[in-house]
Amino acid sequence: MYNYIKALHIIFIVTWFSGMFYIVRLFVYQVEAQARPEPEKTILSNQFSIMIKRLWFGITWPSAVLTLIFGPWMWFLYNHFSTPDQWLGIKLCFVASLYLYHFSLHKIYKQLANNTCRYTSTQLRIWNEVATILLVAIVMLAVVKDGMSLVWGLGGLVLFIILLMSAIKIYKLLRQKKGA
Numbered sequence: 001m002y003n004y005i006k007a008l009h010i011i012f013i014v015t016w017f018s019g020m021f022y023i024v025r026l027f028v029y030q031v032e033a034q035a036r037p038e039p040e041k042t043i044l045s046n047q048f049s050i051m052i053k054r055l056w057f058g059i060t061w062p063s064a065v066l067t068l069i070f071g072p073w074m075w076f077l078y079n080h081f082s083t084p085d086q087w088l089g090i091k092l093c094f095v096a097s098l099y100l101y102h103f104s105l106h107k108i109y110k111q112l113a114n115n116t117c118r119y120t121s122t123q124l125r126i127w128n129e130v131a132t133i134l135l136v137a138i139v140m141l142a143v144v145k146d147g148m149s150l151v152w153g154l155g156g157l158v159l160f161i162i163l164l165m166s167a168i169k170i171y172k173l174l175r176q177k178k179g180a
Contacts, residue, residue: 001077002074002077002078005070005073005074005077006070006074008066008070009067009070009071009073009074012063012066012067012070013063013067015059015063016060016063016064016067016102017131017135018059019055019056019059019060019063020060020101020102020105020131021128021131021132022055023052023055023056023060023105023109024105024124024125024127024128024131025128026048026051026052026055027052027105027108027109027112027117027119027124028121028124028125028128029044029048030044030045030048030049030052030112030117031112031117031119031120031121031124032121033045033048049112049113052109052112053113056105056106056109060102060105064099064102068099071095075088087141087145090141091138091141091142094134094137094138094141095138097134098131098134098138101130101131101134104127108124108127122168122172125168125171125172126165126168129164129165129168132164133157133160133161133164136157136160137157140153140156140157141153
């Protein structure tokens with residue numbers, strides 16, 4: 001039974017992350033649509049609103065809930081067979097951060113729905129990478145665990161964040177150069 005619950009947990013993690021990655025891209029497109037002339041602005045805004053709502057409530061939220069159900073269930077079954085490792089606490093801190101990130105996306109969703117979103121497309125692009133950072137941290141802790149030290153793991157994560165933010169900056173500069 002444990003392997004079936006683990007498989008379902010992994011499936012819903014994948015669909016949850018897919019939803020979070022794509023929803024922020026749609027947020028970016030929705031914000032950028034506001035700068036378009038009419039009727040393009042209205043047409044794009046209406047279409048993105050429909051896509052955002054369907055993705056958020058049809059895939060992302062259900063996947064987050066099912067991940068939360070299957071994760072503890074898997075942990076409960078696992079603890080009957082062995083003792084939990086020392087990395088579980090650190091991993092759960094990143095998972096809690098992931099749920100906080102999810103709730104922040106819901107707040108942005110509501111702001112966009114009410115036309116009160118004050119984020120720029122660049123800010124949303126940066127915010128989109130938070131999920132990437134959390135994904136890397138959680139997967140490394142789930143897979144590598146005892147094979148890495150805390151110092152090297154955190155150092156690698158900081159280096160990854162620096163590279164990611166540098167790539168965003170370069171992309172923005174290239175977009176500005178192309179637009180000029």
